[in-house]
Amino acid sequence: MEEEVVDESFFIDDAGSNTPDIELQKTGLENTYTDRQVGSITKSIEPVSGESSLDIVVEMFKTQADLEAVPIEETGSVIGVIERKTVEEATSTALKRFVAKNCRDYVVDAKLTLNARDFCELVVDKVDEAVKANGVQNFVVLLNNRSYLGIVSADDVRQQIRAVRQHDLEKAKVIQQHLLPDDEATKDFPFHVAIYNQMANAVGGDFYIAQRVSQTSFVIGSFDVSGKNVSAALLTVTIGSYFATLKQLVHSTLSAVQIATMLDRFLATVVPVGNFITGAICYIDALENQIEVLNCGHTDVYACKKNDKGEVQVATLKPTLPPFGMGAVADALKSSSKAGYKLAIASGVQVDMYSDGLPDMQDDDGVRFDDDNTKKFFIDLYDKDVSDMERFTSRTVERWKQHAMLPDDITVVNLRF
Incomplete structure (x- = not known):
């Protein structure tokens, strides 16, 4: 052997x-x-x-x-x-x-x-x-x-x-970011869309959308959920789910009012009592050559254009409707004499939406950026190239806050016609 x-x-x-x-x-x-x-x-x-x-x-x-x-x-x-x-x-x-x-x-x-x-x-x-x-x-x-x-x-x-917990937050961040539109989503729009977003934490309560409703209509929105961090991020997913569903269906006749009303009714079924979501929806109808803005408890929306003297004029579109998630938008639309704002599409018109994290950010001494500086920021942004929007916004944020932490998420949406 x-x-x-x-x-x-x-x-x-x-x-x-x-x-x-x-x-x-x-x-x-x-x-x-x-x-x-x-x-x-x-x-x-x-x-x-x-x-x-x-x-x-x-x-x-x-x-x-x-x-x-x-x-x-x-x-x-x-x-x-x-x-x-x-x-x-x-x-x-x-x-x-x-x-x-x-x-x-x-x-x-x-x-x-x-x-x-x-x-x-x-x-x-x-x-x-x-x-x-x-x-x-x-x-x-x-x-x-x-x-x-x-x-x-x-x-x-x-x-x-x-x-x-950190690993879970990182996964949640990936999921939340995946719901947000990228540059590819707006590249074939007949107008320019530039968006800046910086979360104060891994996940947050700011959300924005930019998508086509039909061949001639588009919807751009900025939203801010009450609360912060994970609880707020969970509610942003409901907004993303709503608009993701609309994207899969053929709704060529949906108007701005219908989109806002349906969103409010949907959120009212999932948002806990005491929570709400502010939002501004900008609906562009290229066939009617019209921009419709619905401000539901959100920060001011600015419409900018230059006059004959080359000066930037700013119209402030304040909120006229209640926030989403309370089931009150439909009634407010029926009872309000001025539910929203309508603007004619013209060359040089810009529409700006932002979350309250921008005016609320503070420097090292605790001084707020405030509403006046926010309005001036958009006036200065008007003449910047659209490709420079994110860089200009980021530079403005970093210069103001210096070494301080952001108290809230910041989202800036800039539309150019």
């Missing part, structure tokens, strides 16, 4: 030392758990016997800089951990090193054991309480509440929660 040759690379050499070489490694079960569970961040560290001399643990901490705690076991069960700070205090002087005892004498009882299937968000309060009450930073993790799996630190739990 031919002798079998065994590949020696399968084996490792004997360490030849009485000091365990503990490596900070994964348990091998990380994929069993979601990123939100304790098991996904548990470190697999081989326990040391409680009868062992403290010198063994001292040597471990000395040779492994990343090691912060060592689990201690007795009679086959892990009874707790010894942390680096405990060992450093116990061996800080020659006398203390001389009288040092066995490992079991330095175990700190955390009075809290975690299970690998625990969710980090649900146990973080208990972890923080244990840290505060007992001063321990590392906790034993059990597999199925029975056998030892590894240890996890309080910092690991907190960091994992932050990482998961």
Whole structure:
């Protein structure tokens, strides 16, 4: 019988030392758990016997800089951990090193054991309480509440929660941005559309749309959801869903009033009581050579053009209708003598919409950009090339706020005929 040759690379050499070489490694079960569970961040560290001399643990901490705690076991069960700070205090002087005892004498009882299937968000309060009450930073993790799996630190739990939330926000940002129109959506319009958008956070409550209604009609809108961050972003998705649905259907006869009324009725069924969405809709009818603006509780809309002297004239189109989401737009349209504004399409006419994040932005001293500077900004923007709109707006925002954070999202929509 031919002798079998065994590949020696399968084996490792004997360490030849009485000091365990503990490596900070994964348990091998990380994929069993979601990123939100304790098991996904548990470190697999081989326990040391409680009868062992403290010198063994001292040597471990000395040779492994990343090691912060060592689990201690007795009679086959892990009874707790010894942390680096405990060992450093116990061996800080020659006398203390001389009288040092066995490992079991330095175990700190955390009075809290975690299970690998625990969710980090649900146990973080208990972890923080244990840290505060007992001063321990590392906790034993059990597999199925029975056998030892590894240890996890309080910092690991907190960091994992932050990482998961950040990852979720990044995914939400991608989804929200995907709902917004890109340059391709407006490239064949018979007028220019330039849009600037900067969120104060990863996701926010500003939203805008620009799409064709029929071969000769177009709708451009700017919206601002009450509230901020995730809650506001969720409501912007409802706006995007509404207009995405309109895009898939043939609605060649839809007017500005019908679009606004349908949007309000739809949002009234999904927007919680106490929330609302301000918005300005600009409806362009190329066949009638007309621009219709409906301002539903939004910031002022500016219509600009030059007079015979070459001066920029500005008409302020203030809100005349209630915000969306309350089911009140249809009634207001019926009862109001001036529900919206109508302008004739003419060469040189510009229509500007913006969210309140623009006048509300502050500099390092807390001074608001305010309404006067906002109006002046659009007058200055009038003579800028359409391709320079985003750069000019960004430069204006950065120069004003300096090092300050934006208190709210900023959206600017510039239409040029």
